[in-house]
Amino acid sequence: MRKNNFSLQIICAIIFAVELFNIARVLFWSQSGLGTRNNRIYFSMYCLLILVAALWLVLRRALKRAPAGVQWNAQYAVTYLILLWHMGLNTYDLYRDPAAGTTVLTTALLGLALLIQSPPWYSAAQFVVGYLVFRAIMAPLLDVGGRLNLTITFVVALAVSLANAHHNAVMLKQQKQIIEINAKLQQLVQLDPLTGLLNKTTVECWAEQVLCGLERAERSSGLTLFLADLDEFKGINDRYGHPCGDHVLVETAEAMRRAFPDAAGLGRVGGDEFAVLYDRPLTQAQAMNLGQGLVERLGTIQWQGQPLAIQCSVGVCICTKPQCTYQQLYAETDQMLYQAKETGKGRCCVQKLEYAEKEPFEEACV
Incomplete structure (x- = not known):
């Protein structure tokens, strides 16, 4: 939970920096500004992601004393919203230009897989549901090679997330064993081995x-x-x-x-x-x-x-x-x-x- 909090803070900082730059680019550096539907859609998408990031920062403070399960659910909900946002933005890019590629979604998939720690069941559900949404919405806009590459990206992201979960589970188990061993050693140092009384x-x-x-x-x-x-x-x-x-x-x-x-x-x-x-x-x-x-x-x-x-x-x-x-x-x-x-x-x-x-x-x- 602490790792995810820290990772989401970094993600939110990146979102604020990148999307504020994109908003400035639409408002001040584009000749048409908000005069075209295309720019208004992009502007709305950028504002929406900033809103999600701001919502998380507010929720994080409000849920600081909430049960761990509630905090985990909030973390995963925000993570999934960020993934869906990237999927939606990439879909719009492809509708505008079929040659736009899937860099936006690919980056989001691998970034979330690396930064967000989640249970194996959640990782499987998140990436499987994400892949099904991709097949339903984005796949018709891609050629065979693009669909194959993005499918491989989903599989790799899931594998990275599962490997991360396994690694952390092993590490936590080892830490628990070390704590138990240290407690036993401390007990042995303090106790008489024959009677079990203090030495x-x-x-x-x-x-x-x-x-x-x-x-x-x-x-x-x-x-x-x-x-x-x-x-x-x-x-x-x-x-x-x-x-x-x-x-x-x-x-x-x-x-x-x-x-x-x-x-x-x-x-x-x-x-x-x-x-x-x-x-x-x-x-x-x-x-x-x-x-x-x-x-x-x-x-x-x-x-x-x-x-x-x-x-x-x-x-x-x-x-x-x-x-x-x-x-x-x-x-x-x-x-x-x-x-x-x-x-x-x-x-x-x-x-x-x-x-x-x-x-x-x-x-x-x-």
């Missing part, structure tokens, strides 16, 4: 973006970071093998999706270490409940029908402190994770980084 780099970038806005944000804004580490994961790998270990990691990711359904981000930041991001500060009670919910869900993981008694330790940091970097937040959360492991594993410890630096940290474990 470590993406988790860090996302958290940094939230933290960067903390200093300008209101007191109630902030984020919450969970770090969960599987307890005795190495023993699972040693006892059941790495396929079982991978199964546990995948099941842990699924358990996290169920335990944190409204989290802003879930990620795998290490071998058996996972992160959960909330783009708001949770209460200590909420953080405790969510952490314990994950611990309970992991206890249901099985391998080949046997329960594995998987446990994890969870460290949580609720941050509303400005000028806090992700490294600082991660270190504080990791400290809570270490504390959970030190106090018996399968536990959740929470720390709250307050807005003002002078306020003490609040810690709780369950």
Whole structure:
């Protein structure tokens, strides 16, 4: 549609330039002016084509916000009117002088085929109907060679239009495939291939973006970071093998999706270490409940029908402190994770980084 709009602007500019010159030629450079019927017919034809071009420019602006189908129909209608105009002018030329030739129509056919992009069905309809009109009106005025040449021109114009449509369809399909491939590559860059969760780099970038806005944000804004580490994961790998270990990691990711359904981000930041991001500060009670919910869900993981008694330790940091970097937040959360492991594993410890630096940290474990 954009290509056709641009092409029609060029065509309209050519029409204005050429037909205004022709009008001036009739009015000022012809000895008879509008005194003869012939000049009046040509003058009327030139004015008619200028009117069609002006009509298109008005329609183009009026239909700017119209549905694409309406705009396409307007484009094709104007295109067909231009083709019929050239056919009518060439017919009159031939009635006046059988040796005038078909240059006017030939130029219009090839020009529209090259410049106007249209669906194959429309191209076929346009050129077939145009050819039938030509056979009915113009063919009796031409000799055998002229009819053959113009027939070939119609066929070539149709072939050019169909080739253009096919080329653009292939190009658009390739562009769509490139966009889909880029989207998949972008997804692969951001996701952990085993679990489908965010990878470590993406988790860090996302958290940094939230933290960067903390200093300008209101007191109630902030984020919450969970770090969960599987307890005795190495023993699972040693006892059941790495396929079982991978199964546990995948099941842990699924358990996290169920335990944190409204989290802003879930990620795998290490071998058996996972992160959960909330783009708001949770209460200590909420953080405790969510952490314990994950611990309970992991206890249901099985391998080949046997329960594995998987446990994890969870460290949580609720941050509303400005000028806090992700490294600082991660270190504080990791400290809570270490504390959970030190106090018996399968536990959740929470720390709250307050807005003002002078306020003490609040810690709780369950």
